[in-house]
Amino acid sequence: MQLDFYQVDAFSQRPFSGNPAMVYRLDAWLADGLMQQIAAEHNLAETAFLVREGLAWHIRWFTPTTEVPLCGHATLASAFVLYEVYGETGEAIEFTSKSGPLSVSREDGRLLLDFPTLVPTEVGVTLDVERALGCEVVDVLGSNELFVVLASEQAVRECAPDMAALAKLPWLGAIVTARGDHHDFVSRYFAPAIGIPEDPVTGSTHCSLIPYWSQRLNKLSLSAYQCSARGGELFCRLEGDRVKIGGFATLVASGRLTLG
Structure with a gap:
């Protein structure tokens, strides 16, 4: 065949x-x-x-x-x-x-x-999360993914997780995100527990990223950049309980x- x-x-x-x-x-x-x-x-x-x-x-x-x-x-x-x-x-x-x-x-x-939207809810900063990501975090939320807010785009770009420690946390993977320098927000996504150390550009994580940043920036249409080594630009819109990516x-x- x-x-x-x-x-x-x-x-x-x-x-x-x-x-x-x-x-x-x-x-x-x-x-x-x-x-x-x-x-x-x-x-x-x-x-x-x-x-x-x-x-x-x-x-x-x-x-x-x-x-x-x-x-x-x-x-x-x-x-x-x-x-x-x-x-x-x-x-x-x-x-x-x-x-x-x-x-x-x-x-x-x-x-x-x-x-569909996947609105993250508050989890709270823990030492396990900070140790796994190897950086200071501003806030920690979660849905089916760990959702971690960092202080700046530079902090997102410099994030270097301990993949073994990250894989032990009880989520599919970890989103790290911050306000962008040239886009409304930036992100990266790590999922070593399911065989993806870092995903280059992840549409599904934006089901959580879009409602989060839409609320905080008071905008329905947003520009996003996933700042992996390969990189990718996404054009985002919140429409009720749906997101357009x-x-x-x-x-x-x-x-x-x-x-x-």
């Missing part, structure tokens, strides 16, 4: 920046274990698998080590592949997922994710996987 794949750099207009994701459009689901093996073989932060179910596409996301409930950049990459490779023409592409209904539309040349995407590779 042979399966076509497409590698897309999400949240970027050029190759080798943004966040790479692998996309497979399948006719029917493969066994969970096989999809996990394929994701491990590609060894990217996320590999997305899509199967048409009625009017929507069912999407699932796998890191090299586990399936995750929500992934923004691989959803953006999947919509890009459906539009640009497979010729989808609808105003929006509808997805079903473990996190409920999602959609991706096109606006001003960008792809626009429509995701916009970005570009670039196809960098395609090929065929041979299974036996």
